[in-house]
Amino acid sequence: MSAPSDIILQRMMALHPKVIDLTLDRVHRLLAALGHPERSLPPVIHIAGTNGKGSTQAMIRAGLEAAGQSVHAYTSPHLARFHERIRLAGELISEPALAALLDECVQANGPDSITFFEITTCAALLAFARNPADAVLLEVGLGGRLDATNVVDRPALTIITPVSIDHQQYLGDTLPEIAGEKAGILKRGVPCVVGPQSPEGLAVIEARAARLGAALLAHGQHWHAFAERGRMVFQDENGLLDLPLPNLPGPHQIDNAGAAVAALRHLGHGAAACEAAVSRAFWPARMQRLRHGPLVDVAPMVELWLDGGHNPAGGQAVAATLAAMPARDTHLICGMLNTKDIGGYLRPLAPHVTRLHAVSIPGEGATLPAEATRDAALAAGMAAEVAPSVGAALAAIAADAPQARVLICGSLYLAGAVLRENG
Structure with missing residues (x-):
C-alpha cells in the first residue's frame, strides 16, 4: 500500500510538464506564499559541483555532528525512498511530517505550474525553518545559478566541488559555461571553499568571486590534501592535520574530504571534528x-x-x-x-x-x-x-x-x- 507522501508526490509530478526547467520565478512565488521560510533558516552551507557534492556534504555533517551540532541536510536524488532527501536534526524526515509538509505546499501552490524538484525543495526549506538546528547543508540539484536551492541570500559558506562536463543540455557545452552556472551560488561577501578545478573552470569561479567580493579558499592555493603513508595530510594557513584516510573508498575522496575539512576549519572547528568528518561519514552508492x-x-x-x-x-x-x-x-x-x-x-x-x-x-x-x-x-x-x-x-x-x-x-x-x- 502506498504511503500518503507517495500519493502526494505522484500528484506533484503533474504540476509541470517538464522534469527540469531552470528558473527561480516559480520557487520565489511559492516561498512567498509559504511566508518566506528561506529567510528563517539556521546558518546555511550551500554546495554545488558536478561530482562529490553528496560525499562532501556527508563528511561535513559527520564533522559537525561530532562537534555536538544538530544538522539539517537536503540532497537529491534519493536512492530507495524520497525521505532520504530531507534530514531534520540528523534524522530522516518522518512519514507524517513529510506528508503534512507536501500537502501544505500543494495547497499553497494551488493550480500554478511548478516542477517536482522546485515544490519539494520548498517543502524542505519549510521543514528546516520550523525545526531548530545549528546548520543547514543544502545540496544543489542541478547547476547552481537557477537551481531551486539558490534562494538563500546570505549563506554562512558556499562550496564548489570539482566541475566537469555533465547535463550539457541545461548548463552549456563547455567547462567555462558549466563552471559559470555552478559559480551562480556565490554570494556577495560570503566565502567559498573550492575543490580541485580545471584551470578554465577555476578562472570563471575566480572572476565571479572577485566581482562579488567573495573570498575563495581554493584547493592548491589555500589548502592542500593528499595521501601519505596510509594517512591523509591536510594543510592550510592554520597548519597541518594528520588524519585517517577517508572511510569512503576511492582516491577521489581525498579531494572531497579536503573540501569538507577546509569548510570545517573555516567554521572554527578543530581536529576532532575534522577527523570525524573523514572517518565517520556514510554515503550510500558511492563505492x-x-x-x-x-x-x-x-x-x-x-x-x-x-x-x-x-x-x-x-x-x-x-x-x-x-x-x-x-x-x-x-x-x-x-x-x-x-x-x-x-x-x-x-x-x-x-x-x-x-x-x-x-x-x-x-x-x-x-x-x-x-x-x-x-x-x-x-x-x-x-x-x-x-x-x-x-x-x-x-x-x-x-x-x-x-x-x-x-x-x-x-x-x-x-x-x-x-x-x-x-x-
Whole structure:
C-alpha cells in the first residue's frame, strides 16, 4: 500500500510538464506564499559541483555532528525512498511530517505550474525553518545559478566541488559555461571553499568571486590534501592535520574530504571534528560494499560493490578506485540513462574490467537500452553481453567466476533500484 507522501508526490509530478526547467520565478512565488521560510533558516552551507557534492556534504555533517551540532541536510536524488532527501536534526524526515509538509505546499501552490524538484525543495526549506538546528547543508540539484536551492541570500559558506562536463543540455557545452552556472551560488561577501578545478573552470569561479567580493579558499592555493603513508595530510594557513584516510573508498575522496575539512576549519572547528568528518561519514552508492541481502545471496563468494557515478569524471574516479584495489577478476553490471555520455564514462574503466554485463534500469523511462550499453562497451574495448536483470547478471558471473569482484554501476537510478531489491 502506498504511503500518503507517495500519493502526494505522484500528484506533484503533474504540476509541470517538464522534469527540469531552470528558473527561480516559480520557487520565489511559492516561498512567498509559504511566508518566506528561506529567510528563517539556521546558518546555511550551500554546495554545488558536478561530482562529490553528496560525499562532501556527508563528511561535513559527520564533522559537525561530532562537534555536538544538530544538522539539517537536503540532497537529491534519493536512492530507495524520497525521505532520504530531507534530514531534520540528523534524522530522516518522518512519514507524517513529510506528508503534512507536501500537502501544505500543494495547497499553497494551488493550480500554478511548478516542477517536482522546485515544490519539494520548498517543502524542505519549510521543514528546516520550523525545526531548530545549528546548520543547514543544502545540496544543489542541478547547476547552481537557477537551481531551486539558490534562494538563500546570505549563506554562512558556499562550496564548489570539482566541475566537469555533465547535463550539457541545461548548463552549456563547455567547462567555462558549466563552471559559470555552478559559480551562480556565490554570494556577495560570503566565502567559498573550492575543490580541485580545471584551470578554465577555476578562472570563471575566480572572476565571479572577485566581482562579488567573495573570498575563495581554493584547493592548491589555500589548502592542500593528499595521501601519505596510509594517512591523509591536510594543510592550510592554520597548519597541518594528520588524519585517517577517508572511510569512503576511492582516491577521489581525498579531494572531497579536503573540501569538507577546509569548510570545517573555516567554521572554527578543530581536529576532532575534522577527523570525524573523514572517518565517520556514510554515503550510500558511492563505492559501497554490499555484504548482506538477497542480491548478495545470489553470489555469496563474489566481492560486490555499488556505485552511482554516471559521467566521464565519475568513470575516471571509479577507474582510479579499481586501480588502487588488490588485483582481481572484475566484472561490471552497468545500466545508464540515455542522456549520459556512456563512452566517456566507460573508456577509463576498460583497462580494469574483465567483462561488462549490460542491463536496462528497471522502471526508468529514460534508461539506455541494455543493447546500446553493450555496444558502447564493445566500442570502448571491453568484452560485453546483455543481461535481463542485475540478479541474472550476478548469477551468470557467479557461475563463471565465483570469486570475482563485481561492480554495479552507471546510474544513481540503477543504484536505487539495487538498494531497494537488496533490502
